[in-house]
Amino acid sequence: MESLDKSNGEKKWLRHSRIGFIGSGKMAKALVHGFLGNNKISLENPLWISGRSKGSIQSFLEEFESHKIHTTLDNRELVNNTDLVFLCVKPLQAEEVLREISAIIASKVFISVVAGLTIKNITQLLSHCMVVRAMPNLPCQIGKGVIPYALNRDQDTKNGEMVGLIHYLFSLLGHPIQISEDLMAAATALVGCGPAYVCMLMIGLIEQAKAYGFPDLEAIQLMNEMVLGTLSLLMETKRSPEKLLSEVKTPRGITEAATQVMVRKGWEDILLEAIEAAKKKAETLEANFK
Ligand SMILES: NC(=O)c1ccc[n+]([C@@H]2O[C@H](COP(=O)([O-])OP(=O)(O)OC[C@H]3O[C@@H](n4cnc5c(N)ncnc54)[C@H](OP(=O)(O)O)[C@@H]3O)[C@@H](O)[C@H]2O)c1
Known part of the structure; x- marks a missing residue:
């Protein structure tokens, strides 16, 4: 009974969450397909996507024609309108984005899927938010991915409830597994690749x-x-x-x-x-x- 209540609480939280994706490429598409295509939950708020060019935003939208998705070329507009922000840009593009949003990310959940970008790199620029580093693979697109993830220090004790919610969020994409960040390069080589x-x-x-x-x-x-x-x-x-x-x-x-x-x-x-x-x-x- 308790676990049923817990799962209902997680579903309710997620249903009302405002989720955004910075970057409109292959990984963002896979994650959005995973969230919108699963039949476990329907999100009440439209997802937000930001990109660098109108062309990539347009190609993104064409893939999700039947869904309402907010788009913008301004990453700050996305952050201001969401509580959970996924960073899905290439490694070399990440630092610029982190600097751009650093002043407005406080108290949100920031999830990076960028290979090589460590939690320390992120927290140096984004303080006062919960940071999650994840390495999902493309089968997330059909809810059959593997999602190794690591958290910034002390989150398990400081923010236990949110950690459970993040785990639930990832479970919609497949099989989440919390790992030590030391194993992230190995997880990238085995799971991402x-x-x-x-x-x-x-x-x-x-x-x-x-x-x-x-x-x-x-x-x-x-x-x-x-x-x-x-x-x-x-x-x-x-x-x-x-x-x-x-x-x-x-x-x-x-x-x-x-x-x-x-x-x-x-x-x-x-x-x-x-x-x-x-x-x-x-x-x-x-x-x-x-
Ligand atoms: N592909 C995988 O299997 C996989 C697996 C695990 C993790 N990852 C990680 O996922 C990340 C994205 O990979 P990907 O394969 O999705 O690359 P991708 O297809 O090249 O997508 C990157 C996207 O970021 C956009 N972008 C670049 N700079 C931006 C900015 N300043 N603001 C907003 N959007 C910006 C690009 O827009 P334009 O198209 O207009 O340039 C492009 O849509 C990488 O860091 C990678 O390590 C990928």
């Missing part, structure tokens, strides 16, 4: 299916369903990938012929090196902001 690794695997599988003679659409469907089925089996049966691999790969069988090649060619080393390169890049971005 993760869909790209999966897509590269898919491209290889689909291209090979086409090369063997499957028509294009059939090749895509065959491989999409194979990957979806494998993942669903892992999740529904809580089986580990190692266990499922041992079940598919019988000794001296057909699958083993493939996996031996992957091991010999250093498949795992390539993947680990790629993830490490992404993590280093994220750490370099963090270092450059300091």
